[in-house]
Amino acid sequence: MRKVRFSPARISPFIQRFGDALNLNLHFHAIVLDGAYAAEPDGTVRFHRLRPPTNVEVEQTTRRIVRRLRRLLIERGLTPDAGAAVVDSLPEDQPLLAEIYAASVRSRIAMDERAGLGVLRIGDLVDPEEAAFVTSARCTIFDGVSLHANVSVPLRDRRRLEKLCRYIARPPVSTERLSKLSDGRLLYRLKRKWRDGTTHVVFQSLELVEKLAAFAARTSRVAAHRGPISCAESSPSTCSNAQNAAVR
Numbered sequence: 225m226r227k228v229r230f231s232p233a234r235i236s237p238f239i240q241r242f243g244d245a246l247n248l249n250l251h252f253h254a255i256v257l258d259g260a261y262a263a264e265p266d267g268t269v270r271f272h273r274l275r276p277p278t279n280v281e282v283e284q285t286t287r288r289i290v291r292r293l294r295r296l297l298i299e300r301g302l303t304p305d306a307g308a309a310v311v312d313s314l315p316e317d318q319p320l321l322a323e324i325y326a327a328s329v330r331s332r333i334a335m336d337e338r339a340g341l342g343v344l345r346i347g348d349l350v351d352p353e354e355a356a357f358v359t360s361a362r363c364t365i366f367d368g369v370s371l372h373a374n375v376s377v378p379l380r381d382r383r384r385l386e387k388l389c390r391y392i393a394r395p396p397v398s399t400e401r402l403s404k405l406s407d408g409r410l411l412y413r414l415k416r417k418w419r420d421g422t423t424h425v426v427f428q429s430l431e432l433v434e435k436l437a438a439f440a441a442r443t444s445r446v447a448a449h450r451g452p453i454s455c456a457e458s459s460p461s462t463c464s465n466a467q468n469a470a471v472r
Contacts (some may be wrong), residue, residue: 235254237253238256239252241255242396246436253387258273258376259272276362279361286365289371290366293369321437324437328434333434346422398415410426412424
């Protein structure tokens, strides 16, 4: 066993507030190196590749995230037994925006003649119970939290890396997938078919405006954030400032 100095892992996080069907859906994407850089005794820096995570490790990580989220909510007094005004003052400050947010999270309509109804979907009919059993490798859902870790980019495949970066940093709406029907309604094509067979969602003009309004941030902070894509975007001191670790 020998000692090497590993640099901190580089993670590029992206925060997204929207889902594919223009619904409010806060989630995170992250580009993570599949290894770590280490300073060798001769002063050079070497990259040590790690094996892909197993399904068990992904599940364990998901459960750990759930435990930490629960602890954070308790520390901030945001548990279900807390008063609504304590948890969020938005319903009192901006009641219309609160209704739009709530409807968007549940994929429902908040205003106009279809208020309270679900967003109209178009696609093949699939048995929901059958669709629920569709799983994939390194993907886990536990207690409302899902973690997907089954995407990797081969070494030196810059085009695929760029495509991945563009995907996770994309804006909420793709005008190329938006079209107008003969009756004036707006048809929005999903990027991929859902497990229940849905391929499109349909909005009235006001309904679409409502969905876009839900993406407006409540503060002046940017809605999306990213860190450096790799150590190349960091200062040399950041990459070489290592912590002691033992490897076999």
